[in-house]
Amino acid sequence: MRPGGPPNSRALQPPQQPGTPGRSRRRPDLTLPLPQRDLTSLAVPLPLPLPPSSAPSSTSSSGALSGPASLGAPTPPTSAGSAPPNPPPLCELERVRRIGSGAGGTVWMVRHRPTGRAYALKVLYGNHDDAVRRQITREIAILRTAEHPAVVRCHGMYEQAGELQILLEYMDGGSLEGRRIADEGFLAHVARQVLSGIAYLHRRHIVHRDIKPSNLLIDSGRRVKIADFGVGRILNQTMDPCNSSVGTIAYMSPERINTDLNDGAYDGYAGDIWSFGLSILEFYMGRFPLGENLGKQGDWAALMCAICYSDSPQAPRTASPDFKNFISLCLQKNPANRPSAMRLLQHPFVAQPQPQPQPLAAPPPS
Incomplete structure (x- = not known):
């Protein structure tokens, strides 16, 4: 081995600083530009988590x-x-x-x-x-x-x-569970409000997953609002499925119950539209729309077969053409064919002028 050490010993030595004896700077006029930071683009929309020791x-x-x-x-x-x-x-x-x-x-x-x-x-x-x-x-x-x-x-x-x-x-009118809304003008008023709420949640990437009449509340001013979004989904995921409500299953879309119907893909936004359409049709008919003898609290196996394999429920013949078309769009078996909430807000059924408030039929005695 040569006395000067290993061949790569020069590479292991720290580089000489500019201006030190033994090495002159070739271009003393060259400088390295510092990176410029646009401080206005560094805003963080959410506060950073506090350390565990300083949590409020x-x-x-x-x-x-x-x-x-x-x-x-x-x-x-x-x-x-x-x-x-x-x-x-x-x-x-x-x-x-x-x-x-x-x-x-x-x-x-x-x-x-x-x-x-x-x-x-x-x-x-x-x-x-x-x-x-x-x-x-x-x-x-x-x-x-x-x-x-x-x-x-x-x-x-x-x-x-x-x-x-x-x-x-607090909504002083309670839920719309068991209410019949036979007047199409007022039903359109209800549907328009619920759709606008669904569109708002979907814009924020929030999927409800449990749209049904009991989660649609009304107040004395005939304002309708969506309830139980977010937390209900978490509880449903953590609870024993055997203890879950059959009434919730009744409003699930076909592809959510049977993943084979849509190649295993589930679109939560389209699922909300199915549940919404089924609820609106129930208000009009005054009963659960899936079959004359099939209630939403009945045999869960028969209920799921009706949802997945029967034809989609339709509005009665006495309904207007606009309402029939509106319901058929919401209850498309193929989720890709269901319009978004924003598109449904432009449908002639919900775009009609707002009616005068109408009284609601009282829910049937339990």
Whole structure:
């Protein structure tokens, strides 16, 4: 070996700095340009997560955690750029009466004592593990930013003794479950509102997956809004399928029940359109549209066979041509043939002038 060391010893030595003795700079007039940064293009739309040690921990006097941020998830800003207001403390909410129940939980009408404002409080069934709790918390943080006239407002979430409770906008007319709307003008008014809410959710890449009459609420001003989006999907994924509601299966699209019908592909947006069309047809007919003797709470095997293999239900012969065509578009067996919510809003049936408010038929006695 040569005394000067290994052949590549020169490459292992640190480079000489410019201006040091023994090596002159060939072009002293050359400089390296620094990269320019456009600071206006570096805005981050959502706040970065806080470190675990600095996560907010505001607790109401009742021991409940107030809002999603208190469960460790940042609250995204609204479309205007400001975070939605925090919900009132749970200790200030007084339960007035129970207004509904389902597979996911029980809904109470509550009143905010200091202001007298009414809310709906959904108490979720069961004790959820940490992964499900985190997922629900993330969904609530997103849903709190949803602002649309046809979407029920989500104000926040509480946790008390391991129980999750979601604070929602209160709709004093209740759900449209069991209501018949025979007047096509008013039915178009209802369909237009629901479609606009679905289009809004789809623009935000939110798929409802459970559109049905019991999730469509109305108030005394005849405003119709979509409820139970987001959280219901999470609960359905984590609950035992044997305990799920048959009534929910009744409004599923054929390709969601039987993936062989569409080569295994499921388009959640098109699935919402099927469920919406079936609900609107049910309002018009005053009964579940899939068969005279097949109810939505009947034999689930017969129900799924009717959805997947029977012809799509159609509007009665007494209906107008526009309504018949509208329903046929919503209930196309091939999901690729179902128009989007935005396209359906341009259909002549829902584009007709808004009618005067009409009374709703009372739901049948249970």
